Amino acid sequence: MNTEERKAIYNQAKEWVLEAGKNIRAKIDDPLIIDTKSNPNDLVTTMDKETEAYFVGKINQIFPEHHIIGEEGYGDKLTSLDGTVWIIDPIDGTMNFVHQKRNFAISVGIYHDGIGEIGLIYDVMEDNLYHAKRTEGAYKNENKLAPLAQNVRFDEAIIGLNHYWLCENRLVDELVMQQFVRKIRGSRTYGSAALEFAYVAEGIINGYLTMSLAPWDIAAGIVIVNEVGGVTTDIDGATLDMLEKNSVLTCNQGLQQEIIQFIEKGRK
Numbered sequence: 001m002n003t004e005e006r007k008a009i010y011n012q013a014k015e016w017v018l019e020a021g022k023n024i025r026a027k028i029d030d031p032l033i034i035d036t037k038s039n040p041n042d043l044v045t046t047m048d049k050e051t052e053a054y055f056v057g058k059i060n061q062i063f064p065e066h067h068i069i070g071e072e073g074y075g076d077k078l079t080s081l082d083g084t085v086w087i088i089d090p091i092d093g094t095m096n097f098v099h100q101k102r103n104f105a106i107s108v109g110i111y112h113d114g115i116g117e118i119g120l121i122y123d124v125m126e127d128n129l130y131h132a133k134r135t136e137g138a139y140k141n142e143n144k145l146a147p148l149a150q151n152v153r154f155d156e157a158i159i160g161l162n163h164y165w166l167c168e169n170r171l172v173d174e175l176v177m178q179q180f181v182r183k184i185r186g187s188r189t190y191g192s193a194a195l196e197f198a199y200v201a202e203g204i205i206n207g208y209l210t211m212s213l214a215p216w217d218i219a220a221g222i223v224i225v226n227e228v229g230g231v232t233t234d235i236d237g238a239t240l241d242m243l244e245k246n247s248v249l250t251c252n253q254g255l256q257q258e259i260i261q262f263i264e265k266g267r268k
């Protein structure tokens, strides 16, 4: 994808993201129909579906040759990332959306032949748009984000992770993870993977560690974190498969090896 193509698609995507966010804000106090998916805490609302359907309708109209992966199933069933693919999470942080009416985001990543070209993460209620185009830097609204500090020490790092890491889990011995949270300076749990990526890019947390995320949770975030010199892999340091779920570690390069080596001690 050349610079001009990237810019044209970015401009269009940005317009739709802001428009979708405006619609959510306008209806934030309207009654919601809340359903559950894989378990009683896996929520989906009419607004998740309406928002995804909005993007799919627009993309099909303006870019009929593009493909779409969306959490709520309005997109295509893809088996490859060939061509231009929009990877959309209409509301990332649905639990926050339902319970808090804030701390959720629209996440749109646009990939071309498997390469992340554009990332947009919109904190709807704060009206903050994190965005990046490959090779052109990352921004929060109009402000360019600084390259990540690479010299952050492990014992001075704030890492986003949720509390399941400290319970018995299938990936890492919980005792090792308890040592992990004692060794770092602090941990945070925000409840929106997309926002946690955005916060890593902004440098307000130094990393984000998670057991299982889908492509739509991370597609935009990866592009944005890349543009500030951060790195994203699975928890063993391997490349992510953007058609599957993965464990995820995104952080500055300086911390990556130290975190992976720490986790390795308890890896199942």
Ligand code: IPD
Pocket (backbone or CB within 6 Å): 071, 089, 091, 092, 093, 094, 095, 162, 190, 191, 192, 193, 194, 212, 213, 217
């Ligand atoms: C969820 C959020 C949450 C993460 C979950 C995701 P959703 O996305 O990003 O922070 O811990 O794994 O599924 O369902 O609210 O779009």
Ligand code: CA
Pocket (backbone or CB within 6 Å): 042, 043, 044, 071, 094
């Ligand atoms: Ca969901």
Ligand code: CA
Pocket (backbone or CB within 6 Å): 089, 091, 092, 093, 193, 216, 217
């Ligand atoms: Ca999500």
Ligand code: CA
Pocket (backbone or CB within 6 Å): 048, 071, 089, 090, 091, 092, 093, 094
């Ligand atoms: Ca979602």
